[in-house]
Amino acid sequence: MTQRGRAGARPGGRPGSRRTRPEPDTRNAPAQPRVDLGAARSRIRAVIEPVVAEAGYDLEDLTLSRAGRRFVVRVLIDTDGGVGLDDVAVVSREISEALDLAEESGGELLAGEYQLEVGSPGVDRPLTEPRHWRRNIGRLVAVGGLTGRVIEVTESGVTLDVDGQTHELGFAGLGPGKVQIEFKRMDEADFGDEDGEEDDDEGEGGE
Template sequence: MIEPVVTAAGYDLEDLSVSRAGRRYVVRAVVDGDGGVSLDAVADVSRLLSKALDQAEETGGDLVAGEYQLEVSSPGVDRPLTQPRHWRRNVGRLVKVTVRGPGERPERDGDAGAVPPAPGERQLTARVVGADDTRVLLETDAGPVGWAYPDLGPGRVQVEFGRLDEIADDELTADGDDDDDDDVGNGDDEDVEGEER
């Protein structure tokens, strides 16, 4: 009953749980879409699901008979990448994943084929550069290498923090102020209401 409502709204139901909290049920739905899910979209899906749950209760549905609390959210960064759509939605991001086997290089000027053998499983941190219904293409030290989904464990997106030394000097002063502080001590001591000095 819940998945068709989410699908009709243009999203995927990633997870659903129903638990009891005293006399109430707690219904948790995690939704996602190819373009992500905005707060407005979460609110819209929440309204649609609430209406569907109310209608189901009126017609004798047994999912949540009685009072319930509905929680709709988007998946967090810690959600494992397990489906092709998860990988597709994370192209460009850095992931950590267990891979099995050597993988396969994409065709480049007749240089296609397996990467030198890498037996067993190994942990790999690489950037997702492509994904389709059959495989994921990761940018590795050896260049782009593809793995079929059965050869991948669940991927985990790695949070990346930009380093300060990567920011250009002109971006640091992009607020319009130049480096000399000619506006300090210019005799303009107007009091601004609510401002402490």
């Protein structure tokens, strides 16, 4: 099976890559049979999770939905060092090859055409696992009625700096955290070398 793909940014998210099968001629095609999306998702996950792990990433999410006559397989991966476009392109290709091989050796994973989208989670992803918290050390996070900066993550919990006070929170019963978007204050913004600009003005006036 031939697939075409291109790398790009997922709308509203982090870098992503799409790979699509060629669009079939469906003008006189019969209606597609009903598909158990839950079972199909489990079959796909069993194929791609080892591929993602072998590449050195965590499979953060896998969703399967329908868009007209085509299925959309969305895969989110992440790692401590972050995920770039080149990384996504490589993993996307490896996942695509694994899905092709699985179909060739054991039958169809999906009864129809599908589009594969691979990307990494955005900042709106809830922090639910210890690795999520670890990857956000230094960020401002809201959780359990508190808003503070993550300063340490251990196997048992996280430590937040809330207005200069340290709060140690255990993972048990902590609930999902939410990364807060921070905007740089105007008095902290860097507008370049203002002294240099003044020197240039003085130089022009002296000519």
